[in-house]
Amino acid sequence: MMSQPADLLLRHLRLASPDGVQSVDLAVTAGRWSHVGAPGSYAGAAAATYDAGGALALPGLIDVHTHFREPGGEHKGTYASESRAAAAGGVTTVLTMPNTKPFTNSRATLDRVRELARDSLIDVGFQFMADGTNLAEMEAVAGTVPAFKLYLDRTTGIDSPLADPERLGALLATGLPFVAHAEGDTLDSLLNLHRRYGTGWLHIGHVALAREVEALRAARAAGQDVSGEASPHHLFLDEDDARRLGALGDMRPTLKSAADVAGLWAGLADGTLEAIATDHAPHLLAEKQGDPPPPGVPGLQTMLPLLLDAVAAGRLDLPALVRLTSAWPAQRFRLADKGAVRVGSHADLVLVDPNARVTITNEEQLTKPGWTPFAGRQVRGRVLRTLRRGAWVYADGQTVGAGGGEEVRVAP
Numbered sequence: 001m002m003s004q005p006a007d008l009l010l011r012h013l014r015l016a017s018p019d020g021v022q023s024v025d026l027a028v029t030a031g032r033w034s035h036v037g038a039p040g041s042y043a044g045a046a047a048a049t050y051d052a053g054g055a056l057a058l059p060g061l062i063d064v065h066t067h068f069r070e071p072g073g074e075h076k077g078t079y080a081s082e083s084r085a086a087a088a089g090g091v092t093t094v095l096t097m098p099n100t101k102p103f104t105n106s107r108a109t110l111d112r113v114r115e116l117a118r119d120s121l122i123d124v125g126f127q128f129m130a131d132g133t134n135l136a137e138m139e140a141v142a143g144t145v146p147a148f149k150l151y152l153d154r155t156t157g158i159d160s161p162l163a164d165p166e167r168l169g170a171l172l173a174t175g176l177p178f179v180a181h182a183e184g185d186t187l188d189s190l191l192n193l194h195r196r197y198g199t200g201w202l203h204i205g206h207v208a209l210a211r212e213v214e215a216l217r218a219a220r221a222a223g224q225d226v227s228g229e230a231s232p233h234h235l236f237l238d239e240d241d242a243r244r245l246g247a248l249g250d251m252r253p254t255l256k257s258a259a260d261v262a263g264l265w266a267g268l269a270d271g272t273l274e275a276i277a278t279d280h281a282p283h284l285l286a287e288k289q290g291d292p293p294p295p296g297v298p299g300l301q302t303m304l305p306l307l308l309d310a311v312a313a314g315r316l317d318l319p320a321l322v323r324l325t326s327a328w329p330a331q332r333f334r335l336a337d338k339g340a341v342r343v344g345s346h347a348d349l350v351l352v353d354p355n356a357r358v359t360i361t362n363e364e365q366l367t368k369p370g371w372t373p374f375a376g377r378q379v380r381g382r383v384l385r386t387l388r389r390g391a392w393v394y395a396d397g398q399t400v401g402a403g404g405g406e407e408v409r410v411a412p
C-alpha cells in the first residue's frame with residue numbers, strides 16, 4: 001500500500017519499450033517511478049495528475065555523443081542553452097565530449113566542467129579524453145565517467161595517439177571503456193589493435209561508411225567487444241545534401257553516398273550499430289560562413305522528430321527506436337537508474353504525437369546558433385512534453401525552469 005502520496009500521476013499513456021507498446025499509468029515519487037501499471041491501477045493519492053490523453057510516451061532519450069562547448073566555446077553553446085535544445089527534443093540525458101578548451105583530460109578540468117554542467121536542464125555525464133599521455137589522470141577518474149574518448153583522426157587539432165600504435169595498444173590493454181573517432185582506414189587499424197591488445201569494450205562514434213559497418217560486423221563476428229553508433233545527419237542526409245547545404249552540411253565524418261546511408265540502416269537493422277547519437281556540435285552561422293568553416297552541426301532538437309518520421313515511413317519500429325536511443329545506451333554506458341521505465345529508476349520520459357505533421361524551422365531551434373541542417377524538412381512526429389527526474393523540463397513549446405540537471409552515476 002502506498003501511504004505517501006505520489007508527486008505526480010501520469011494517466012492514459014501508451015508507453016513504448018524495447019518489448020512493444022502498452023497502455024499504462026505511471027506515478028513519480030521523489031524523481032523516480034513509484035508505480036508502473038495498467039490504466040486505473042494506481043490506487044494511491046497524488047499531489048498532481050496529468051492526463052496524457054492516450055499520447056505516446058518513450059523513455060527520455062539518452063544521447064551519448066554531444067558537444068556542449070563549455071569551457072572555451074561559450075559563444076557557440078553552453079550547458080544552459082544546449083540542454084534546452086535537448087529538452088525540446090525529448091533528450092533527458094547527454095554525455096558531453098572532452099574536446100573543450102582546455103581539453104577535458106585532467107581531474108582539474110573535469111571538476112570545472114562538472115561545475116559548469118550545473119546549469120544544465122537535463123542530466124549529464126562526461127566523456128574524458130584519452131590523449132596517450134594522461135593515463136594517471138584517466139585512472140583517477142575511472143568509474144566516475146562512462147567512457148574515455150580517443151580522437152584518432154586529425155579533425156580537431158588533437159595529436160592522435162594512433163601515431164604510436166604501441167601507445168594506443170597499451171591504452172586498449174587497460175580494459176577501460178573507450179569511444180573512438182576513427183574513420184575508414186583509421187578504423188581498420190584501430191580494430192586490428194583492439195583484436196591484438198584490447199581487453200575491454202570499444203565503441204565507435206558516428207559510423208558513416210558502409211565499409212565501416214562491414215568492418216564492425218566482422219570484428220563482432222570474430223568475438224571482439226566492439227559496438228557502433230550512427231548519427232541522424234548520416235542517416236537522413238547524403239552527399240547530395242552536402243552540395244545543397246554547403247558549410248551547413250559539413251561535419252566529421254562528412255556526409256556520404258546513398259549506398260553508405262543504406263549501409264547504416266542495414267547496420268541498425270541487423271544490430272551491428274546499437275545506438276543513435278547526434279554528435280550535436282553547434283557553431284554560429286557567422287562561423288559557418290567564414291573561411292574555413294568549422295565542421296559540425298546541431299542535432300539534439302531534431303533527432304526524435306526525424307526518428308519518429310522514420311517510424312511513420314516504416315524504416316524503423318518503436319521498440320527499435322527505444323532500444324537505440326535509451327535502453328542500450330543506458331545499459332552499455334552503465335548509466336545507473338537510466339534507460340527504462342520501471343519502479344525505482346529515474347522518471348525520465350518524453351511524450352510525443354507521432355502523427356503531427358511538422359515542418360522543421362530554424363526559428364524554433366533552441367541551440368545557441370539557432371539553425372539546423374534540416375530546416376524546411378517535413379516530418380511526421382512532434383515532441384509534446386519532456387519529464388526529467390519527475391519534473392517537466394519542456395511542455396507545450398516552452399522549456400520549463402533552468403538548471404536542475406544532475407550528473408549521471410556510473411554503475412559498478
Ligand SMILES: [Zn+2]
Nearest residue numbers: 065067097279
Ligand atoms: Zn563529436
